[in-house]
Amino acid sequence: MGGTADIxxxxxxxxxxxxxxxxxxxxxxPSLAGSVSQRACVFCGSRVVLYPVADALHLVHGPIGCxxxxxxxxxxxSSGPQLHRLSxxxxxxxxxxxxxxxxxxxxxLDRLIxxxxxxxxxxxxxxxxxxxxxxxxxxxxxxxxxxxxxxxxVESEGFRGTKKDGYKAACEALFSLIGTAEPESPRPGTxxxxxxxxxxxxxxxxxxxSYYQRMGVEVGAIFTGDGRIDAIRxxxxxxxxVVQCSGSMTHLAKRMQERWGIPYIRVSYFGxxxxxxxxxxxxxxxxxxxxxxxxxxxxxxQELAAVLPALEPFRKxxxxxxxxxxxxxxxxAFSLIKALRLLGMRTVLAGTQTGGPEDYERLRSICDPxxxxxxxxxxxxxxxxxxxxGAELFIGGVKERPLAHKLGIGFCDHNHExxxxxxxxEGMVNFAREVHASVMSPVWALRKSEL
Amino acid sequence: xxxxxxPAEPAVERQALTINPAKTCQPIGAMYAALGxxxxxxxxxxxxxxxxxxxxxxxxxxxxPVIAGTSSFTEGSSVFGGQANLLEAITNLFSIYDAExxxxxxxxxxxxxxxxxxxxxxKAQDEGRIPKGKYVIKxxxxxxxGSHVTGYSNMxxxxxxxxxxxTGKKLDQVNIIxxxxxxxxxxxxxxxxxxxGVKTVLFPDTSSVLNSxxxxxxxxxxxxxxxVAEVTSAGDSILTLALGPxxxxxxxxxxxxxxxxxxxxxxxxxxxxxxxxxxxxxRKAAGVVVPESMMDERGQVLDFITxxxxxxxxxxxxxxxxxxQLVPLAQFLSDIGMQVKYAVTGTPGKKFEAKMQAICxxxxxxxEGGQGDLYQLxxxxxxxxxxxxxxxxxxxxxxxxxxxxxxxxxxPIYDRVGHQYFPILGYRGALxxxxxxxxxIQDRQDRDAPEEKFELVM
Numbered sequence: 045m046g047g048t049a050d051i052x053x054x055x056x057x058x059x060x061x062x063x064x065x066x067x068x069x070x071x072x073x074p075s076l077a078g079s080v081s082q083r084a085c086v087f088c089g090s091r092v093v094l095y096p097v098a099d100a101l102h103l104v105h106g107p108i109g110c111x112x113x114x115x116x117x118x119x120x121x122s123s124g125p126q127l128h129r130l131s132x133x134x135x136x137x138x139x140x141x142x143x144x145x146x147x148x149x150x151x152x153l154d155r156l157i158x159x160x161x162x163x164x165x166x167x168x169x170x171x172x173x174x175x176x177x178x179x180x181x182x183x184x185x186x187x188x189x190x191x192x193x194x195x196x197x198v199e200s201e202g203f204r205g206t207k208k209d210g211y212k213a214a215c216e217a218l219f220s221l222i223g224t225a226e227p228e229s230p231r232p233g234t235x236x237x238x239x240x241x242x243x244x245x246x247x248x249x250x251x252x253x254s255y256y257q258r259m260g261v262e263v264g265a266i267f268t269g270d271g272r273i274d275a276i277r278x279x280x281x282x283x284x285x286v287v288q289c290s291g292s293m294t295h296l297a298k299r300m301q302e303r304w305g306i307p308y309i310r311v312s313y314f315g316x317x318x319x320x321x322x323x324x325x326x327x328x329x330x331x332x333x334x335x336x337x338x339x340x341x342x343x344x345x346q347e348l349a350a351v352l353p354a355l356e357p358f359r360k361x362x363x364x365x366x367x368x369x370x371x372x373x374x375x376x377a378f379s380l381i382k383a384l385r386l387l388g389m390r391t392v393l394a395g396t397q398t399g400g401p402e403d404y405e406r407l408r409s410i411c412d413p414x415x416x417x418x419x420x421x422x423x424x425x426x427x428x429x430x431x432x433x434g435a436e437l438f439i440g441g442v443k444e445r446p447l448a449h450k451l452g453i454g455f456c457d458h459n460h461e462x463x464x465x466x467x468x469x470e471g472m473v474n475f476a477r478e479v480h481a482s483v484m485s486p487v488w489a490l491r492k493s494e495l
Numbered sequence: 496x497x498x499x500x501x502p503a504e505p506a507v508e509r510q511a512l513t514i515n516p517a518k519t520c521q522p523i524g525a526m527y528a529a530l531g532x533x534x535x536x537x538x539x540x541x542x543x544x545x546x547x548x549x550x551x552x553x554x555x556x557x558x559x560p561v562i563a564g565t566s567s568f569t570e571g572s573s574v575f576g577g578q579a580n581l582l583e584a585i586t587n588l589f590s591i592y593d594a595e596x597x598x599x600x601x602x603x604x605x606x607x608x609x610x611x612x613x614x615x616x617x618k619a620q621d622e623g624r625i626p627k628g629k630y631v632i633k634x635x636x637x638x639x640x641g642s643h644v645t646g647y648s649n650m651x652x653x654x655x656x657x658x659x660x661x662t663g664k665k666l667d668q669v670n671i672i673x674x675x676x677x678x679x680x681x682x683x684x685x686x687x688x689x690x691x692g693v694k695t696v697l698f699p700d701t702s703s704v705l706n707s708x709x710x711x712x713x714x715x716x717x718x719x720x721x722x723v724a725e726v727t728s729a730g731d732s733i734l735t736l737a738l739g740p741x742x743x744x745x746x747x748x749x750x751x752x753x754x755x756x757x758x759x760x761x762x763x764x765x766x767x768x769x770x771x772x773x774x775x776x777x778r779k780a781a782g783v784v785v786p787e788s789m790m791d792e793r794g795q796v797l798d799f800i801t802x803x804x805x806x807x808x809x810x811x812x813x814x815x816x817x818x819x820q821l822v823p824l825a826q827f828l829s830d831i832g833m834q835v836k837y838a839v840t841g842t843p844g845k846k847f848e849a850k851m852q853a854i855c856x857x858x859x860x861x862x863e864g865g866q867g868d869l870y871q872l873x874x875x876x877x878x879x880x881x882x883x884x885x886x887x888x889x890x891x892x893x894x895x896x897x898x899x900x901x902x903x904x905x906x907p908i909y910d911r912v913g914h915q916y917f918p919i920l921g922y923r924g925a926l927x928x929x930x931x932x933x934x935x936i937q938d939r940q941d942r943d944a945p946e947e948k949f950e951l952v953m
Contacts, residue, residue: 075567077580077584078565078588078591080563083547084548086544087544088544088548106603108513109522110544111516113549113552137865140639141639151511160500171541172638172639202543202544203568203570207544423560445558447560450559450709451712452709
């Protein structure tokens with residue numbers, strides 16, 4: 045790897061340039077100690093996945109920080125209850141470290157459940173709890189017996205792996221609820237799906253739900269955007285699980301397949317190609333339902349008729365410009381590269397926090413030769429790559445935004461802080477508008493002063 | 496939205512529970528303090544999440560890149576200790592990121608498994624992992640003790656421990672240790688001292704670090720920050736002024752024991768009265784005369800209050816934040832004729848309640864610690880309204896539910912900018928606070944006035 049970017053000793057294997065040859069990129073490994081990694085922990089993974097379940101109580105069992113930093117930071121919208129937006133913590137103190145926090149946890153549940161009457165409670169374990177050895181399972185089971193609602197322990201001690209392991213712990217917590225209630229009775233001739241890995245950031249789940257409704261497909265449970273415990277408990281009533289953001293929820297899909305025999309497919313709703321393909325794929329799975337394919341085609345045609353002309357002005361300005369992206373999971377990266385291509389933009393840097401070997405191989409195959417691929421990067425590397433490639437747009441999350449802006453290049457948040465829906469067909473227009481607004485901002489003309 | 500989840504009736508006993516905290520944990524304070532040292536790389540000795548959260552929180556608050564290393568604990572490190580991780584990290588941080596100083600703070604994880612940072616740093620030194628002329632400083636910051644303010648103060652002590660030296664020859668300079676305040680405030684304190692003609696060493700100093708300009712380049716170590724040489728020389732200063740008993744007091748007292756530099760612990764110079772006290776302390780220490788320009792600044796504040804007192808009079812406020820900020824703020828609000836009805840801080844410490852009660856009167860409701868949270872504040876507000884709320888961004892839920900304006904104040908502020916650039920300390924900061932308060936009052940009056948009483952001149 046040449047160029048000007050500085051790469052940590054021991055990280056050289058995690059950077060590559062897309063070309064004809066297959067890659068052997070170092071990935072899916074713990075971060076090097078001392079690297080300024082953009083990654084997070086197990087707890088973080090569990091918290092972001094479960095957080096959107098709006099009628100559940102989310103109690104963080106640990107010191108205050110874990111609760112404070114995850115308090116309503118994700119724009120996961122709810123159409124009804126807002127209980128998930130409060131921050132509940134056992135606020136463990138020094139004496140709890142010595143004597144254990146079980147009593148405090150039980151008391152907290154006894155106080156909160158009668159007051160808020162949630163449909164279920166999730167109790168998150170943190171590093172400290174893992175160390176002091178509180179028996180979360182027992183405290184939760186007893187609380188569940190006392191209060192008559194599911195009280196689900198989430199085994200999310202921060203140090204027990206990466207954010208991905210946190211997704212898995214969240215999937216296990218959700219899985220424990222599925223099948224504990226009768227599903228709504230099926231409507232004849234109407235197939236039912238669950239949507240997995242969709243968090244309703246900026247209302248995206250509602251957009252997707254409307255597409256499926258127009259196709260004549262019923263959406264049972266959404267994991268977990270605008271999520272409701274009752275729907276989750278009866279989610280075994282669906283005939284298909286449609287998984288997006290595969291990093292977080294494939295585990296749950298596999299578990300549901302084993303236990304309930306529900307098949308699953310992996311899709312992406314980012315970009316018009318992928319979104320259309322997702323709808324068609326679902327339709328193909330329910331071919332027996334009369335007219336479903338035609339209805340899917342009608343949805344896509346209607347949406348495209350509105351979207352394509354709307355994209356045109358943006359495409360004109362963005363044609364040929366270079367973009368860089370650094371995102372959580374690889375699935376999002378695939379879609380973004382295609383979406384950028386639709387806007388005429390070329391991806392010159394693609395990185396993820398949690399991609400696996402097959403992910404990077406696929407990234408290589410869809411990227412133009414010369415694209416830099418990187419796993420688990422850090423600000424120094426990223427800024428080096430951005431300068432080296434001359435990217436004019438950076439797509440990332442909260443920690444990446446100021447980096448781009450300091451370098452004087454455009455930015456688009458494709459993570460928790462997105463304010464506009466980016467999924468679906470209308471999401472593509474929002475994406476184009478946002479990218480355009482940032483790349484074409486008049487502020488860039490002010491960068492060079494005559495002073 | 497919180498409305499439907501917060502009942503108005505008095506809280507039943509809830510010692511086991513914090514709802515909507517008015518604090519966060521120690522390490523973020525340590526990270527923030529460390530960023531106020533030039534060329535310093537903060538390092539979080541724990542699992543990756545902590546570091547990521549602290550960086551994200553600071554980035555949301557400042558809209559700036561925030562760097563910090565992490566020991567990236569795994570299950571293995573949690574069983575066998577994090578020594579190997581920290582040693583490797585120290586090597587990497589110096590060799591790749593070219594830090595001048597690495598500031599290690601602990602987390603609940605490394606504290607609980609009992610990692611001995613002093614011993615590990617000594618080992619790193621022995622093994623030649625710390626290049627000549629480079630330093631590792633440290634602070635013990637378990638998240639289950641104190642709050643973010645405690646973490647800040649502990650890292651300030653960490654700086655003093657390693658750097659401050661007494662050569663026996665006094666320098667004609669005054670140390671100023673600011674509490675956990677904004678970069679803009681640190682800059683304002685320096686400006687005031689400069690105006691008085693007093694040579695000062697101010698540390699930590701996050702100005703020009705967390706409000707740095709766009710230059711087209713990314714610099715891991717922006718140009719601001721107190722230098723190692725400056726902090727070293729602090730051991731020879733004639734006096735230390737600690738601005739804020741919790742954030743700055745312990746560091747100042749350590750300098751006293753370690754280097755025999757006497758100290759005065761003051762409240763933050765927020766509002767007229769406490770800025771007077773600060774200026775006076777500086778004047779006496781350096782034997783200077785307060786220049787006319789400074790008296791003019793003071794006079795402007797006085798003039799503002801006098802001109803607009805009829806608007807301030809009798810208005811009420813609820814406060815949430817850190818003790819160091821809330822005490823002088825409460826004083827300032829009382830001084831302009833307002834009434835503080837409620838105040839909460841998550842930072843534990845009994846002195847807060849006594850001080851606040853003395854300023855705000857016996858009728859005011861004050862709470863500190865785990866249950867000094869925004870849920871408590873909201874309950875009180877439901878029992879009796881106030882005209883405005885001072886606090887961080889999370890107060891906006893209460894503001895929306897109860898239709899009460901929120902003046903962004905303290906940490907964290909995720910939804911407004913300005914705190915990076917404009918101070919609230921000193922006389923100029925007092926002007927800014929007055930403007931904010933007045934605008935809130937007058938905007939409401941304009942919004943709510945019946946047509947016939949809608950006023951042009953206010």
